[in-house]
Amino acid sequence: MADDPFENMLAQMDRAEEYADVDHGVFERLKHPERTLKVTLPVELESGEVEVFEGYRCQFDSARGPFKGGVRFHPSVSQREVEALAGWMTWKTALVDLPYGGAKGGVICEPKELTDRDLERLTRRYTEGIRRMIGPEVDVPAPDMNTNPQTMAWMMDTYSMYEGYSVPQVVTGKPLEIGGTPGRVEATGRGVSLVTERLFEYLDRELTDATVAIQGFGNVGSNAARLLDESGANVVATSDVSGAAYDPDGLDVAALGAHVDAGGLIEEYVAGDLRGSAGEGDSRWDDPDAITNAELLTLDVDVLIPAAVEGVITADNVDDLRASAIVEAANGPTTVAADKALTERDIQVVPDILANAGGVIVSYLEWVQNAQEFSWPLETVNAELERRIGTAFDETIEQYDTEGLPDLRTAAYTLALERTAKAHEYRGLFP
Structure with a gap:
């Protein structure tokens, strides 16, 4: 189980099910990602060699809103890991009450062995590979392990080139100069x-x-x-x-x-x-x-x-x-x-x-600012981060104390599962 993060996530869900007010049929739906895309990424490196990389984008659950989740570049990236991380993003956004579902992406690579030019080409190729899945109202990537504001700038630019106009809200965690928000990096x-x-x-x-x-x-x-x-x-x-x-x-x-x-x-x-x-x-x-x-x-x-x-x-x-x-x-x-x-x-x-929900909270704030074409000062961003994560902490503690739950993780999961399940119940099952 330690080697399989997806099984670890499912076990955490199972542990919380007996305490959560969730219909079992809906609960079973929550165990499965909506879709996972695997992409093959041939890249001509600065050395002149062509190397073929593999990447993934998993969209886990969209009942509460557009998919949201980071992109990581790491040798350990796998489909199971990406699906687990997308699941954790689903519960995270529900726990801190953001209007998002969960997603995650990754490319199997060792960034230390790649030049900046190599990383740009790899990022652009990956973005092209997943661009039919992403969009400001569909799925909004962000930085994760070994990716950063520059990576997001390349992703935004690649997506925007296909659209024919700038779409800053397609990603979060961007540099300030192209629609990023102060406070996102930290x-x-x-x-x-x-x-x-x-x-x-x-x-x-x-x-x-x-x-x-x-x-x-x-x-x-x-x-x-x-x-x-x-x-x-x-x-x-x-x-x-x-x-x-x-x-x-x-x-x-x-x-x-x-x-x-x-x-x-x-x-x-x-x-x-x-x-x-x-x-x-x-x-x-x-x-x-x-x-x-x-x-x-x-x-x-x-x-x-x-x-x-x-x-x-x-x-x-x-x-x-x-x-x-x-x-x-x-x-x-x-x-x-x-x-x-x-x-x-x-x-x-x-x-x-x-x-670790601070990152997605401020990503949400960046996305909202982009949609409004209006920016807030750092003090506003940090105050809203503190308010939202503080509320989620208080709600988790209240659930833990009043419901007699075994630990804080179970308390957090019951809140997240109930909120996501309620969204599914209201929306129903199509068709």
């Missing part, structure tokens, strides 16, 4: 930080000086680390593909962020004389220790934030986890078997469909 990390703060309030604990370990220092992990650091939390460990850095007194998040933004790896940061932005004599910025990603997961911290890939907390390592709480910044980081073990140990887990 939105998922900001949502993770906000949810972590709300969790500590709920648990009646102080976030100030609380120890935090973040697995993954990409866009989501780095922004969550920065914002939690600014909130007074003590980020003691983080990692990337090269390894992890750990300092029980706290990492210099600003210096580490600057190093990674410049293209550096955490392994190099730990090994090199790159620290001390706080000034000499500040004992807080002692040299961090090099540890493995696996060791990071088992640190004795107040909160663990998995912010990398799915399936990292499993039956094999869950007994070694010592964090007091877990906030899932990544999609599907915890298997069902591990979930049960954490529930038995009374470790609160804020599920992915709530914890």
Whole structure:
């Protein structure tokens, strides 16, 4: 099950079914994606070679509105993974009450081995491959793992060339100059930080000086680390593909962020004389220790934030986890078997469909601005993000407390499944 994210998602649904007020026939419909497209993408690389890539776009459920979901470029992309991620997007948009369904896309590739020109050609070819499926009222892609505002600009431009006019609202997460919204890049990390703060309030604990370990220092992990650091939390460990850095007194998040933004790896940061932005004599910025990603997961911290890939907390390592709480910044980081073990140990887990919903909330705000041809300042965007994710957190907590549910994930799923099922019931079955 740990190797199959789709089976993991179905098991999470099954676990919530006994508590959700959903007709079983509708529930069975919710287990199946509406459609998945596989595309073959021949690309002439800058080297002159032609390489054939494979890509996917899954549209899971449209009962609540247009499909919405990211596009990832990664070697591990598979049809099952894309379908699972599209399902999680469906429950996520329902939980935070956005008028969307869920979708997801991906291309099997190793971006590090491709030049910028290669990535542009691959992105444009992929967009052409799925363009009959997407559109501002149909399916709206966004950035995900190894994609960014530039990727979205290429997607928007390719789609617009076929339409004959600019269609900024066909994607979200764009650069500001072509219809993006301020706050989108850091939105998922900001949502993770906000949810972590709300969790500590709920648990009646102080976030100030609380120890935090973040697995993954990409866009989501780095922004969550920065914002939690600014909130007074003590980020003691983080990692990337090269390894992890750990300092029980706290990492210099600003210096580490600057190093990674410049293209550096955490392994190099730990090994090199790159620290001390706080000034000499500040004992807080002692040299961090090099540890493995696996060791990071088992640190004795107040909160663990998995912010990398799915399936990292499993039956094999869950007994070694010592964090007091877990906030899932990544999609599907915890298997069902591990979930049960954490529930038995009374470790609160804020599920992915709530914890990382900041990105899709701000994507929605960008889409609305594009449709109105009107833009909002950063303060408005951030305030609306905080309001919407705060409401979803409060509703999840209320469901958990009043319905006597086993954990927060089940509470979140019951809300999401009931909202999606209600939309299906109202719309009926065509023909």
